Amino acid sequence: MTNFGRSLNFSQVVSLSQLPDELRAIYDAEVGNVVNSLRRLGARGRDLEDLTQEVFVRAFQQLPSFDRTRAIRPWLFGIAFRVMAEARRHTWKLRAAGQAEAPEVATDPGVTPERAAEIHETRRLVLELLEELVPERRAVFAMYELNGDSMTEIADALGIPLFTAYSRLRVARAQFASLVRERHPGLKGSGDSSGKDDSK
Numbered sequence: 001m002t003n004f005g006r007s008l009n010f011s012q013v014v015s016l017s018q019l020p021d022e023l024r025a026i027y028d029a030e031v032g033n034v035v036n037s038l039r040r041l042g043a044r045g046r047d048l049e050d051l052t053q054e055v056f057v058r059a060f061q062q063l064p065s066f067d068r069t070r071a072i073r074p075w076l077f078g079i080a081f082r083v084m085a086e087a088r089r090h091t092w093k094l095r096a097a098g099q100a101e102a103p104e105v106a107t108d109p110g111v112t113p114e115r116a117a118e119i120h121e122t123r124r125l126v127l128e129l130l131e132e133l134v135p136e137r138r139a140v141f142a143m144y145e146l147n148g149d150s151m152t153e154i155a156d157a158l159g160i161p162l163f164t165a166y167s168r169l170r171v172a173r174a175q176f177a178s179l180v181r182e183r184h185p186g187l188k189g190s191g192d193s194s195g196k197d198d199s200k
Contacts, residue, residue: 023060026072031056033073033147037080040130040142051087055080070156074149078157081139088135129179137172140165145173 034055035048043051058079066075126146130138139158143149149157155165 023063026059026063027056030072030076034076034080037077037142037147038084039127040146041080041084041135041139042131043084051080051083054083058083071149071153073147074143074153074157077139077143077147077149078159081135081158085135125184129176129183132179133172133175137168137175140168141172141176144169 031052034052038048038051038055055076059076062079066072130142133141136158140154143154143157144151151162151165151169154169155162158165160168
């Protein structure tokens with residue numbers, strides 16, 4: 001296990017395994033998702049670099065025992081959640097919410113500047129509201145509503161019973177919707193995804 005605050009470069013991470021090509025492929029494919037996951041869980045600014053590296057260090061250490069029939073993104077999110085939880089428990093100085101932070105960016109090069117600005121602002125507001133959810137509910141909400149993970153994947157990744165995952169999602173949705181109505185009544189989407197198939 002590495003020490004928080006001591007950022008590792010990729011070559012140091014890769015040296016933990018005998019499969020550098022595979023690790024490079026995983027890192028390149030998933031680093032953006034891990035960064036976004038950590039951001040959704042509350043990481044900000046320069047903390048993202050250290051925490052992202054910590055996630056990959058742990059992921060690569062655990063990779064030999066990873067069930068390759070499972071989806072890797074929910075598994076990585078689960079590791080990110082545990083890294084954030086540990087960071088909060090210790091003396092890690094996570095950056096305060098509300099500091100200037102570039103939110104997730106649109107990856108579609110075809111979007112107009114106006115639409116890109118709208119997406120940018122919506123994502124900023126979503127991250128702001130996510131700060132109000134307790135970490136356990138925030139994780140389930142982010143995985144389901146933002147990442148599109150199934151409830152089974154969420155329960156497995158977070159190591160919780162499926163019933164608990166559904167319960168946390170229900171409460172998180174209600175709280176998020178209430179926050180939207182209270183603070184940003186003009187924001188489309190309230191976290192109420194009653195039309196979404198929870199059984200996927």
